[in-house]
Amino acid sequence: xxxxxxxxxxxxxxxxxxxxxxxxxxxxxxxxxxxxxxxxxxxxxxxxxxxxxxxxxxxxxxxxxxxxxxxxxxxxxxxxxxxxxxxxxxxxxxxxxxxxxxxxxxxxxxxxxxxxxxxxxxxxxxxxxxxxxxxxxxxxxxxxxxxxxxxxxxxxxxxxxxxxxxxxxxxxxxxxxxxxxxxxxxxxxxxxxxxxxxxxxxxxxxxxxxxxxxxxxxxxxxxxxxxxxxxxxxxxxxxxxxxxxxxxxxxxxxxxxxxxxxxxxxxxxxxxxxxxxxxxxxxxxxxxxxxxxxxxxxxxxxxxxxxxxxxxxxxxxxxxxxxxxxxxxxxxxxxxxxxxxxxxxxxxxxxxxxxxxxxxxxxxxxxxxxxxxxxxxxxxxx
Numbered sequence: 615x616x617x618x619x620x621x622x623x624x625x626x627x628x629x630x631x632x633x634x635x636x637x638x639x640x641x642x643x644x645x646x647x648x649x650x651x652x653x654x655x656x657x658x659x660x661x662x663x664x665x666x667x668x669x670x671x672x673x674x675x676x677x678x679x680x681x682x683x684x685x686x687x688x689x690x691x692x693x694x695x696x697x698x699x700x701x702x703x704x705x706x707x708x709x710x711x712x713x714x715x716x717x718x719x720x721x722x723x724x725x726x727x728x729x730x731x732x733x734x735x736x737x738x739x740x741x742x743x744x745x746x747x748x749x750x751x752x753x754x755x756x757x758x759x760x761x762x763x764x765x766x767x768x769x770x771x772x773x774x775x776x777x778x779x780x781x782x783x784x785x786x787x788x789x790x791x792x793x794x795x796x797x798x799x800x801x802x803x804x805x806x807x808x809x810x811x812x813x814x815x816x817x818x819x820x821x822x823x824x825x826x827x828x829x830x831x832x833x834x835x836x837x838x839x840x841x842x843x844x845x846x847x848x849x850x851x852x853x854x855x856x857x858x859x860x861x862x863x864x865x866x867x868x869x870x871x872x873x874x875x876x877x878x879x880x881x882x883x884x885x886x887x888x889x890x891x892x893x894x895x896x897x898x899x900x901x902x903x904x905x906x907x908x909x910x911x912x913x914x915x916x917x918x919x920x921x922x923x924x925x926x927x928x929x930x931x932x933x934x935x936x937x938x939x940x941x942x943x944x945x946x947x948x949x950x951x952x953x954x955x956x957x958x959x960x961x962x963x964x965x966x967x968x969x970x971x972x973x974x975x976x977x978x979x980x981x982x983x984x985x986x987x988x989x990x991x992x993x994x995x996x
Contacts (some may be wrong), residue, residue, distance in 0.1 A: 641684050645699050648677060652706045658888070658976070660853040662846035668887040669921050671710045672908075679926045680706035682711065713886040716904045717922070723905030726964060728933040728955035734831040735956040736935060737806075739761070741924050742878045742949035743769040743842075743911075751778035757940050758782065761951050765828070766803045769842045770881045770945075790840075792822045798842055800824055801877075806831070808838075810994035817860045817986055818844060823879075827994040830956055835995050836874040836931075839864060843883035849991030856918035857882055858889045859984035861946045862977045865896035871965060874931035875899065878924075880911075880947065895969035896977055899927035902934045902952065909939050926952050930961045963990055 651674060655667045685700045715721055742754060742761035755778070758766055766786065768775065773793040779801055783789070786803040788813045793799045798821045802808070811826040824840040841864065846854035861881065868875055877899060883890045885903060894901060903909050903922065910920035924947060926937075935953035943949060969977075981987060 624640050624641035637684075641681065642695075642699065644677075644705055645681055645685075648681060648706050649702055649864045650672065652709055655888070660846065660855045660858065662848060662852055662854065665846045665854040665887075665889075669884050670919070671713045671884075671886060673919065674905050675707055675710040675714065677864060678703050678710065682707065682918045683789050714908070716734045716774070717885055717906075717908040719905065719907065721905045724900050724964065724966060725902040725904070725928075726933045726960060728935050728957055729960055730933070730955050730957045732955075735765055735933070736953055737828075737830060737836065737876070738951065738953045739767070739876065739878055739926060740940070740949055740951050741767050741880075741926060742940075742943065743924060743945055743947035744775055744943065745945035745947065746770045746772050746795070746799070747776070748772065748944040751775065753943040754936065754949070755779075755781070757949060763951060764805045765838070766801075767824075767840050768801045769799075769880060769947075770797050771799045773799075773800045775799070779803060779835075790824050790826060792824070794820070794822070796820050798822060798844070800840060800842055802826070802838075802840060804828065809835075810992075812992045812994065814990075814992055816863060816990055817856050817984055821856075821860075823860070823864075825992040825994055832956065834874065834956055835877060836956075837868070837871070837993075837995055839875070839877040839880035841877065841881060843882055853885075854889065855980070855983055858892075858980045859986050861889060861893040862896065862980045863986050863988045864991055865893045865899075866977065867993065868897050868899070868982070871929075871993075871996065873929070873995055874958075875929040876926065876932070876954070877928070878926040878952075880924050882923060885925065890925070891967060892969075892973055892977060894927065895967040897927070898966060899926075899929060900964055900966040901927055902937050902954075906937065909937065909950060911939060911950060913946050914942050914948050915946060923947070924950050926950065928954060930964045930966075931956060931958045933964075975986075 681703045706754050776793045788804040788808040790802040807829045808826045826838045828836045828838045843857040843860040908922045911924040934952040937952045940949040
């Protein structure tokens with residue numbers, strides 16, 4: 615009886631002693647994984663797995679916080695290994711946070727809030743990836759009827775969606791239509807006149823972009839660009855090269871333009887990625903989300919895994935009246951509603967990111983890899 619009791623006591627003691635070792639091993643392995651996924655995007659290789667690490671930086675930062683808590687709660691902080699893990703995890707947290715910090719209220723805004731109350735200067739835009747299999751068109755139409763955007767752009771809209779959206783024609787008589795069944799259909803409906811409209815397949819033969827000249831109520835003309843490049847993924851493009859090339863040549867096509875410009879759409883890239891930052895640097899366009907929030911639009915069905923994939927960028931001619939993410943419409947994306955004010959004088963002091971020599975060199979290599987050029991991009995109004 616005593617032998618059995620001693621055996622159980624010995625096993626219990628051994629299990630108790632092994633738990634800290636197992637905990638340390640788990641923390642060690644997760645920390646190594648965090649370091650790997652933090653360092654991987656530094657490599658500019660366009661493979662989808664590497665570029666995909668640009669997306670969940672917020673989630674990686676949260677993981678780093680959880681790890682730090684576990685490391686500090688670990689009893690043996692005197693060991694060099696434990697402090698090394700803490701230092702590396704803290705470095706990962708700081709690095710991941712650096713990318714996403716501009717999309718929090720801790721950062722100064724890049725686009726000023728408008729001081730102009732003239733409604734004729736307003737341009738409101740709703741950007742909505744509707745998801746082709748989603749047939750809850752009434753949800754989108756309800757949101758449109760509630761917010762009355764001047765411009766509605768839909769992504770992934772096929773012929774069925776076009777038939778539903780055509781009911782807007784009486785109020786939004788100007789349109790550009792490209793219904794496709796490959797998840798890259800695109801439609802634009804507008805209350806304001808659209809001139810010199812063109813549908814162009816800039817990089818891939820089945821992925822359209824739209825270009826037009828929109829006339830504001832003041833009579834001023836705005837160059838509008840609507841984009842939806844294909845994402846890097848194992849089921850679509852194994853690399854981000856096509857997406858990156860489309861962003862680069864559009865950016866390079868407008869960098870020297872004095873026109874008021876708005877670019878919007880589902881870029882299949884997060885706001886803080888190196889390629890979206892490159893787009894902003896090359897184009898000179900500014901981002902109304904900076905200093906205001908992430909406005910995560912995808913995935914609508916998973917609150918803990920969301921990223922800002924639907925974007926709007928504009929020239930310094932505009933300031934911001936409002937921007938908000940809209941209620942669900944049955945899609946895997948939320949729609950975004952933005953009200954800009956055409957205020958060139960107030961907006962002139964606004965400043966975005968600036969490109970350096972390495973950015974321009976990188977953009978050239980991206981474009982050359984796909985054999986495309988900014989000369990391929992339509993330039994209405996010029």
